[in-house]
Every structure is written in C-alpha cells, then in structure tokens.
Amino acid sequence: MAFSRDPDLDQCPDELRPLIARCLSKDPAQRPRPAELIRELWPGPAPPPADWLPPAIIAQMGAYRAAPPPAPFPFRARRVDRRMLIAAGVGAFATLIICGLVIAVMPDNSSADHGGSPGADPSTAARATAGTAKDPSPSRPAQTVYLTDLDPVSQTANVLDPRQTWTDRPVIIDGRTHEHGITVGLGCDNQIREYALSRRYGHFRATLGLADDTPNAAPTSMKIAGDGKTIRSQTLRLGHPLTVDLDVRGLIRLSLTVDANDTCRDGTIEIALGDPLLEP
Structure with missing residues (x-):
C-alpha cells in the first residue's frame, strides 16, 4: 500500500521541516537511519552520552521495556503492509528524538514563573480554590x-x-x-x-x-x-x-x-x- 498524499508539515518549525520530510519519505531508501538522525540533531561534535535523554523519558522507556508482552489475539491478525510499519516506526522514533532534544536544551523556568514546584500548573490551583469557594448566596429552603x-x-x-x-x-x-x-x-x-x-x-x-x-x-x-x-x-x-x-x-x-x-x-x-x- 502506498501513501495517497504528502504529509502536511506547515505547522513544523522551519529548521526541522526538511529532516521530518525525509523521515516521512515515500521511498524507504530516502529515510535517514537512527544513527544519522542522532548525528544531525545532536549539537556537540562528540556522540551523545548514554543518559542524554531527560530522566522522565528514560523512565517512561524503561516502563515500556518492563511491561509484560501483550497476550496473543485469539484470532489471526490481518496482514499489514510491511512498508507502512517501517514508515510508522521511523516516524515515531524521529519524533521521540526531536522531543528529547527540545526538552534537554529547554531552560527550566517553571519554578521562577509559577512561584512553586517545577512543572506545576498555576491554573490548577486556581481551579481547585474556585471549586471549594462557598456560594455567597446559597439557596435555602423557605421557612414560615x-x-x-x-x-x-x-x-x-x-x-x-x-x-x-x-x-x-x-x-x-x-x-x-x-x-x-x-x-x-x-x-x-x-x-x-x-x-x-x-x-x-x-x-x-x-x-x-x-x-x-x-x-x-x-x-x-x-x-x-x-x-x-x-x-x-x-x-x-x-x-x-x-x-x-x-x-x-x-x-x-x-x-x-x-x-x-x-x-x-x-x-x-x-x-x-x-x-x-x-x-x-
């Protein structure tokens, strides 16, 4: 099965659009390998260290590896086009690498901006406070x-x-x-x-x-x-x-x-x- 149309990359950043377009190429030979992606995306001359990904992503990947394999389906799976699986896998891996690089180089301003713990959503506390506020004019049953x-x-x-x-x-x-x-x-x-x-x-x-x-x-x-x-x-x-x-x-x-x-x-x-x- 071949892709019927080109992917829409208008929302992608200009500096990443050519690389993502190559990852989604219809021709598998034109798609970059994982090692090539790392060489192009890693900012330093030396290869990335083993723990270059943020701890949160490493922990999530470890959880996936530790999860037990799913039980086999009781019925025979339909045949899936191998090229589609390869394209989907390459696209997902490229997305994971790009997200990891963005998180790794992004400054952590959550504590300074929000005045609280890193990653805290200030609107969450506001919604919780609003939910517990008492109604200033509660409806009370009539009395004689x-x-x-x-x-x-x-x-x-x-x-x-x-x-x-x-x-x-x-x-x-x-x-x-x-x-x-x-x-x-x-x-x-x-x-x-x-x-x-x-x-x-x-x-x-x-x-x-x-x-x-x-x-x-x-x-x-x-x-x-x-x-x-x-x-x-x-x-x-x-x-x-x-x-x-x-x-x-x-x-x-x-x-x-x-x-x-x-x-x-x-x-x-x-x-x-x-x-x-x-x-x-």
Missing part, C-alpha cells in the same frame, strides 16, 4: 414567616399624612389584638404594597378587616394579586373580619392593593391585616 418579616420591594406613601402610609405594627381587629399587623390609611389615592416571594412559599394566611380605631368606617375593597393576577378581591367592613388562606405556590411577587375608587374621604379609613403568615 410573617409578612412583616420581609422587606417590601415597593409601596405607596403620603408624606403629608403619615396615616396614609403602610406601617408594620400591632393592630386590633374586631376586639382581637394581632401582634404582627400591617395597616394603611386610605384617603384619596390608591394604596399598593408589593413583596418578593421568589417562588419559595406555598400558602398565605391572614385576617383582613378595618382596624377598630379607624376614623372612617366606610366599606372598602382590598385586592391581593400574584404576579399581576388577582387572587382574591374582598370588601372589608368594620366588625366583620375575614380570614383568608390563599395558594401562592410558584409566585414571584405578591401585591396588596386598596382602591380609593376616585373618592376622597372626610376621615381616613384604616385597613388592617392581622398576623399575615407565609408558609412553605
């Missing part, structure tokens, strides 16, 4: 919390009338005190408060109503929405508290809205949520 334990991401406020601002405080609804309460006064403008749930909770429970100390007891509507969709809309009346248990699984945002309906009240209506609880 009151809505007052979370910071709202947005809310309306009235700087002229503090009563028309969302406030976290204990509140009394229909004679019952709720230590964890949310109140907001409704005057002429809608009141909106929004929380980030990040899909961590499953249920929202709370008591809705008007605070017992509300200046104005007019019925008022409250809307609870998740990700922009209404979950519950309820009319609130003084003395008629309402307990809600809503499914908030998969929601990213939860919003509370009290609608003024384009009406201004003589006295502020105090809307209240008692013990608003979020559960996984």
Whole structure:
C-alpha cells in the first residue's frame, strides 16, 4: 500500500521541516537511519552520552521495556503492509528524538514563573480554590414567616399624612389584638404594597378587616394579586373580619392593593391585616 498524499508539515518549525520530510519519505531508501538522525540533531561534535535523554523519558522507556508482552489475539491478525510499519516506526522514533532534544536544551523556568514546584500548573490551583469557594448566596429552603418579616420591594406613601402610609405594627381587629399587623390609611389615592416571594412559599394566611380605631368606617375593597393576577378581591367592613388562606405556590411577587375608587374621604379609613403568615 502506498501513501495517497504528502504529509502536511506547515505547522513544523522551519529548521526541522526538511529532516521530518525525509523521515516521512515515500521511498524507504530516502529515510535517514537512527544513527544519522542522532548525528544531525545532536549539537556537540562528540556522540551523545548514554543518559542524554531527560530522566522522565528514560523512565517512561524503561516502563515500556518492563511491561509484560501483550497476550496473543485469539484470532489471526490481518496482514499489514510491511512498508507502512517501517514508515510508522521511523516516524515515531524521529519524533521521540526531536522531543528529547527540545526538552534537554529547554531552560527550566517553571519554578521562577509559577512561584512553586517545577512543572506545576498555576491554573490548577486556581481551579481547585474556585471549586471549594462557598456560594455567597446559597439557596435555602423557605421557612414560615410573617409578612412583616420581609422587606417590601415597593409601596405607596403620603408624606403629608403619615396615616396614609403602610406601617408594620400591632393592630386590633374586631376586639382581637394581632401582634404582627400591617395597616394603611386610605384617603384619596390608591394604596399598593408589593413583596418578593421568589417562588419559595406555598400558602398565605391572614385576617383582613378595618382596624377598630379607624376614623372612617366606610366599606372598602382590598385586592391581593400574584404576579399581576388577582387572587382574591374582598370588601372589608368594620366588625366583620375575614380570614383568608390563599395558594401562592410558584409566585414571584405578591401585591396588596386598596382602591380609593376616585373618592376622597372626610376621615381616613384604616385597613388592617392581622398576623399575615407565609408558609412553605
């Protein structure tokens, strides 16, 4: 079997390309012998010493010699063209000699460049350190919390009338005190408060109503929405508290809205949520 095309030696160094081309010649007679290769590649006038190869390569060659021969195949091997075997052997031997010479004459700058042991890869230590670094914001399972334990991401406020601002405080609804309460006064403008749930909770429970100390007891509507969709809309009346248990699984945002309906009240209506609880 003959080679169908010439080898591609464009990536070889210019000073080695002619010698490698001879080693890969299609004509076996044109290929240099090992002794000739050593004479051409060895820089000194005298022949190379017995231990001219780097210790690592000598040890590797010794391991190959010490390895037991492979077990014979149970089947008859196919016939291989002898010329191909010779060409492959000469090419491999030439490559081994060239690599040995390059390693032998190359200065060892590994310790100076890397600041560590010779041959150490500085990127390996960096990857190991990065792999053991802790995540600054690990994902933790949700726990049962009151809505007052979370910071709202947005809310309306009235700087002229503090009563028309969302406030976290204990509140009394229909004679019952709720230590964890949310109140907001409704005057002429809608009141909106929004929380980030990040899909961590499953249920929202709370008591809705008007605070017992509300200046104005007019019925008022409250809307609870998740990700922009209404979950519950309820009319609130003084003395008629309402307990809600809503499914908030998969929601990213939860919003509370009290609608003024384009009406201004003589006295502020105090809307209240008692013990608003979020559960996984």
